[in-house]
Amino acid sequence: MHGFFLTLSRAMAWLGGLVLLALILLTCVSVTGRALSGLSPGIGPVRGDFELIEAGIAFCIFAFLPLCQITGGHATVEIFTTRWSGAANRWRQMLTDVTFAAVLIVIAIQLAAGMESKLRSGQTTFLLEFPLWWAYGASLAGACVAAMVATYIAMLRLAELALRRPLLPATTDPEA
Amino acid sequence: MSDLAIGLLSFPALLGLIFLRVPIGLAMFLAGFAGLVLVSGDAGLPLARLKSETFTTFSSYSLSIIPMFLLMGQFASLGGMSQALFNAAAAWLGHRRGGVAMAAVGACAGFGAICGSSLATAATMGRVALPELRRHGYSGGFSTATLAAGGTLGILIPPSVVLVIYAILTEQNIAKLFLAAVIPGVLAALGYMLAISLYVRLNPGTVAARPPLPLAARFAALGAVWPVLLVFALVVGGIYRGWFTPTEGAAVGALGTAVIAWANGGLTLTSLTQSFMVTARSTAMIFFIVLGAAFYNGFLALTQVPQEVAAYVAGLGLGPLVILLVILLFYLLLGCLMDSLSMILLTIPIFWPVVQGLDFGFVSMADLHAARAAEALTQGLALAPDVLAGIKGALAEGGELTRDQLRALEIRGASPGALARINGEQVAIWFGILVLIVVEVGLITPPVGMNLFIINTMDRETPISDTYRAVVYFVLSDLLRVALLVAFPLITLVFIPI
Amino acid sequence: AQEVTLKLHQFLPAQANVPKDILDVWADNIERDSGGRIAIARYPSMQLGGAPTELMDQAIDGVADVIWTAVGYTPGRFPSTEVFELPFLVSDASAASYAFWNLYESDMQEEFRDVRILATWVHGPGVIHASDPVLAPADMEGMKIRGASRQVNALLETLGATPVGMPVPAIPEALSKGVIDGTTIPWEVTESLKISELVEYHTEFTGPMLYTLTFVLAMNKEAYQALPDDLKQVVDDNSGLDFSVFAGRVQQDADAPARQIALDAGNEVVTLDAAQSAEWARMAQPVYDDWLADMQGRGIDGQALIDKARALMDEFSAAH
Ligand code: NA
Ligand code: NA
Numbered sequence: 001m002h003g004f005f006l007t008l009s010r011a012m013a014w015l016g017g018l019v020l021l022a023l024i025l026l027t028c029v030s031v032t033g034r035a036l037s038g039l040s041p042g043i044g045p046v047r048g049d050f051e052l053i054e055a056g057i058a059f060c061i062f063a064f065l066p067l068c069q070i071t072g073g074h075a076t077v078e079i080f081t082t083r084w085s086g087a088a089n090r091w092r093q094m095l096t097d098v099t100f101a102a103v104l105i106v107i108a109i110q111l112a113a114g115m116e117s118k119l120r121s122g123q124t125t126f127l128l129e130f131p132l133w134w135a136y137g138a139s140l141a142g143a144c145v146a147a148m149v150a151t152y153i154a155m156l157r158l159a160e161l162a163l164r165r166p167l168l169p170a171t172t173d174p175e176a
Numbered sequence: 177m178s179d180l181a182i183g184l185l186s187f188p189a190l191l192g193l194i195f196l197r198v199p200i201g202l203a204m205f206l207a208g209f210a211g212l213v214l215v216s217g218d219a220g221l222p223l224a225r226l227k228s229e230t231f232t233t234f235s236s237y238s239l240s241i242i243p244m245f246l247l248m249g250q251f252a253s254l255g256g257m258s259q260a261l262f263n264a265a266a267a268w269l270g271h272r273r274g275g276v277a278m279a280a281v282g283a284c285a286g287f288g289a290i291c292g293s294s295l296a297t298a299a300t301m302g303r304v305a306l307p308e309l310r311r312h313g314y315s316g317g318f319s320t321a322t323l324a325a326g327g328t329l330g331i332l333i334p335p336s337v338v339l340v341i342y343a344i345l346t347e348q349n350i351a352k353l354f355l356a357a358v359i360p361g362v363l364a365a366l367g368y369m370l371a372i373s374l375y376v377r378l379n380p381g382t383v384a385a386r387p388p389l390p391l392a393a394r395f396a397a398l399g400a401v402w403p404v405l406l407v408f409a410l411v412v413g414g415i416y417r418g419w420f421t422p423t424e425g426a427a428v429g430a431l432g433t434a435v436i437a438w439a440n441g442g443l444t445l446t447s448l449t450q451s452f453m454v455t456a457r458s459t460a461m462i463f464f465i466v467l468g469a470a471f472y473n474g475f476l477a478l479t480q481v482p483q484e485v486a487a488y489v490a491g492l493g494l495g496p497l498v499i500l501l502v503i504l505l506f507y508l509l510l511g512c513l514m515d516s517l518s519m520i521l522l523t524i525p526i527f528w529p530v531v532q533g534l535d536f537g538f539v540s541m542a543d544l545h546a547a548r549a550a551e552a553l554t555q556g557l558a559l560a561p562d563v564l565a566g567i568k569g570a571l572a573e574g575g576e577l578t579r580d581q582l583r584a585l586e587i588r589g590a591s592p593g594a595l596a597r598i599n600g601e602q603v604a605i606w607f608g609i610l611v612l613i614v615v616e617v618g619l620i621t622p623p624v625g626m627n628l629f630i631i632n633t634m635d636r637e638t639p640i641s642d643t644y645r646a647v648v649y650f651v652l653s654d655l656l657r658v659a660l661l662v663a664f665p666l667i668t669l670v671f672i673p674i
Numbered sequence: 675a676q677e678v679t680l681k682l683h684q685f686l687p688a689q690a691n692v693p694k695d696i697l698d699v700w701a702d703n704i705e706r707d708s709g710g711r712i713a714i715a716r717y718p719s720m721q722l723g724g725a726p727t728e729l730m731d732q733a734i735d736g737v738a739d740v741i742w743t744a745v746g747y748t749p750g751r752f753p754s755t756e757v758f759e760l761p762f763l764v765s766d767a768s769a770a771s772y773a774f775w776n777l778y779e780s781d782m783q784e785e786f787r788d789v790r791i792l793a794t795w796v797h798g799p800g801v802i803h804a805s806d807p808v809l810a811p812a813d814m815e816g817m818k819i820r821g822a823s824r825q826v827n828a829l830l831e832t833l834g835a836t837p838v839g840m841p842v843p844a845i846p847e848a849l850s851k852g853v854i855d856g857t858t859i860p861w862e863v864t865e866s867l868k869i870s871e872l873v874e875y876h877t878e879f880t881g882p883m884l885y886t887l888t889f890v891l892a893m894n895k896e897a898y899q900a901l902p903d904d905l906k907q908v909v910d911d912n913s914g915l916d917f918s919v920f921a922g923r924v925q926q927d928a929d930a931p932a933r934q935i936a937l938d939a940g941n942e943v944v945t946l947d948a949a950q951s952a953e954w955a956r957m958a959q960p961v962y963d964d965w966l967a968d969m970q971g972r973g974i975d976g977q978a979l980i981d982k983a984r985a986l987m988d989e990f991s992a993a994h
Contacts (some may be wrong), residue, residue: 068464126824143755
């Protein structure tokens with residue numbers, strides 16, 4: 001079970017990384033094209049590079065969220081809770097992760113609503129005039145996986161509370 | 177309860193959540209959501225905002241620079257740059273007392289020139305330098321403290337993620353901020369080396385020196401790091417010269433370091449995957465905080481808190497320097513408990529309206545005329561000798577030029593409005609660099625210092641309390657530098673054209 | 675006493691011309707005429723969050739109660755309004771704003787069905803601001819120009835220039851670095867962007883404008899419905915045709931002081947005569963053809979819109 005969600009999260013992160021790399025290449029091609037635009041009328045910056053980056057980077061971030069979620073990568077402040085008892089910390093952790101799951105579910109649902117509204121209104125981008133809902137749709141895929149992973153983590157935390165023992169590693173390697 | 181009261185009360189509520197170890201981004205999100213519900217009467221408003229706000233926050237062209245810089249740092253490490261930098265620094269500094277620690281700081285500075293994040297710099301250089309420091313007999317606490325402090329150079333030396341966020345929040349020019357950070361960043365590295373030499377003198381017995389290397393070997397070690405210099409020059413120089421936008425610069429730098437990594441045989445499928453994973457994790461962490469902050473700051477704006485705070489502070493009649501010092505002190509205190517990015521995102525929307533109104537009078541009309549005239553005189557204008565003499569005379573006396581003299585020099589845009597804009601920009605840049613430093617101090621101040629934690633997890637034998645004790649030297653060096661930069665704004669602004 | 679607070683959200687700083695001279699006037703009048711029962715809370719500079727492109731959806735979803743936006747921020751959604759953005763069609767902002775409101779009532783209500791439109795207007799003549807003189811259409815060849823709308827970009831491409839997309843605040847930086855050679859914007863905007871300090875040449879046209887942009891002041895439907903009838907009346911009385919014409923006129927009038935700044939700075943302001951301008955207008959014909967084909971694909975009779983817009987603008991000009 002954990003293996004499945006971890007693999008899924010890593011696969012999403014990989015996909016996001018690949019898209020990020022593609023955006024980097026696209027940007028470099030565009031910069032080169034602009035620099036050489038004087039040489040020939042056919043050479044110039046990539047048309048609509050700006051809006052491709054905007055659409056692509058949103059997908060990357062959403063695709064990166066599941067991995068951050070499952071490896072506990074979100075920044076926290078640990079000072080007052082370190083002296084709490086194990087049971088108190090399990091309750092705290094459970095409440096935090098259940099809330100986080102709820103938030104990510106709400107985010108995914110509202111993003112779907114946003115996509116639906118862009119689909120209905122027919123809004124496009126400025127230069128390339130591709131429908132904006134495509135970009136929303138790609139992002140929604142990442143948001144859904146993030147919501148699923150967060151729900152899985154929340155359920156593990158509830159199980160930890162019932163079993164009174166940890167199921168997930170307490171801290172993860174920051175470079176994992 | 178009035179909207180303003182709800183807005184003000186949201187601060188303690190938010191801090192409470194954060195200290196209950198709720199992830200910072202989530203805490204801001206929850207505070208913003210609850211605040212919007214309280215202000216508007218139901219959940220319709222925050223839910224409606226969520227339809228587009230997650231997407232528009234994440235689909236930001238300017239913020240896309242962040243994952244690119246992070247990936248660039250990963251590639252640089254794959255290309256062996258971290259090891260090469262350490263070897264080069266050790267070749268030049270290793271024979272001094274505390275030289276290996278100084279070399280670690282020097283390598284951190286070099287790595288900071290191609291990495292936008294403190295945590296990544298600390299983690300990367302920690303892997304390379306921590307074993308070396310321990311091998312040369314440095315104590316555990318001093319080794320971890322050195323690398324935690326060295327890691328902050330990742331942000332202090334451009335490129336810098338925190339400066340990017342500051343630039344976006346305050347609508348300032350990223351290139352100028354990067355340029356302004358260079359001298360303070362170098363001063364930081366020198367200050368840390370001073371702190372090291374002070375430490376080894378006060379704590380004898382910790383250092384074993386080795387004989388100096390011959391010059392040829394030193395230059396050979398330096399020869400291995402030229403790609404770092406090249407990428408740094410291309411990215412920061414290119415952004416500054418306007419060859420490309422900051423985002424484009426980040427893309428060029430990422431591609432450049434990828435090529436170096438590939439050429440050095442460091443880029444394999446496994447290592448690429450690892451780079452993606454690390455970049456993904458940090459990027460998601462940063463952007464979730466950005467999202468939470470956007471949500472929370474939108475709520476604050478609705479309650480008019482930033483406007484009221486700015487009006488209140490303006491009404492106090494305090495001098496600009498007093499206001500500045502109070503804000504910096506506030507950051508130093510908050511930095512003991514919070515991380516740098518969250519602090520910037522949380523506080524700049526409140527403080528910026530206050531700071532924006534401060535006038536330190538850095539540039540006078542005469543300065544502006546002198547700068548513009550110097551530029552114009554290099555253009556080889558055909559001026560009548562008496563006109564030229566008049567202009568030179570006025571400039572020599574440090575006075576303003578007349579309207580006719582300005583016309584003759586074909587100078588435009590030397591109006592009082594332009595002067596006010598230039599002064600505003602100078603204050604914004606100076607304040608940005610000062611804030612950058614004080615929030616970065618937070619990364620190494622106990623009890624909560626992310627860099628201390630990161631390095632400490634790499635050295636299981638050293639208790640964090642040892643690290644806390646040794647890091648004091650570096651924190652003192654930081655405070656000294658802040659005082660220096662407050663007293664002499666020119667250190668920061670010398671390269672910023674007016 | 676105060677009964678309702680309406681949140682007015684828009685993207686410009688509070689001291690810019692449109693917020694100061696148009697939106698504040700509207701809001702102050704409503705507050706006064708409602709005897710203080712309506713308060714308008716003003717949020718400039720996107721203070722309530724989101725990007726300018728989201729303003730229309732914010733009004734639809736109720737994130738803000740009233741928004742002011744450029745219709746071009748949401749390409750593809752309100753295609754009929756583009757008729758006013760066609761190059762060399764509009765000669766006067768008041769006349770075009772008059773035509774825009776009338777055409778809104780007769781032909782565009784369906785496109786704006788999710789929101790209540792309070793006013794419709796256009797800005798003054800779009801001007802070319804460039805680092806090199808621009809006289810003939812051929813001068814544009816190879817220049818990198820920041821275009822203001824889809825139609826302007828289409829025209830720039832037709833002329834052999836490279837349209838570069840960027841948000842308005844990025845223009846000064848891009849000009850000073852030579853990332854772009856020029857920009858198209860109305861005079862009024864050049865003041866806050868200090869354009870006259872960055873370029874030396876400005877090209878104006880005689881007769882129809884190079885281009886203009888369409889703006890709407892829009893209100894959330896539920897927020898309007900929730901008002902008691904007498905307050906609805908207050909909003910209605912301060913909105914609609916008269917206010918639209920007022921807004922167009924005020925925005926066009928704001929051009930003159932900014933133009934004077936460029937003249938004072940010693941810049942060269944070239945006003946192409948009628949014959950030269952007509953030459954440019956001829957070059958714009960492909961843009962019209964493409965637009966008509968595009969509208970046909972959407973089931974809209976573009977030529978009818980053009981004819982109606984022209985007739986309404988003539989009607990207004992004849993009466994004034
Ligand atoms: Na850096
Ligand atoms: Na700290």
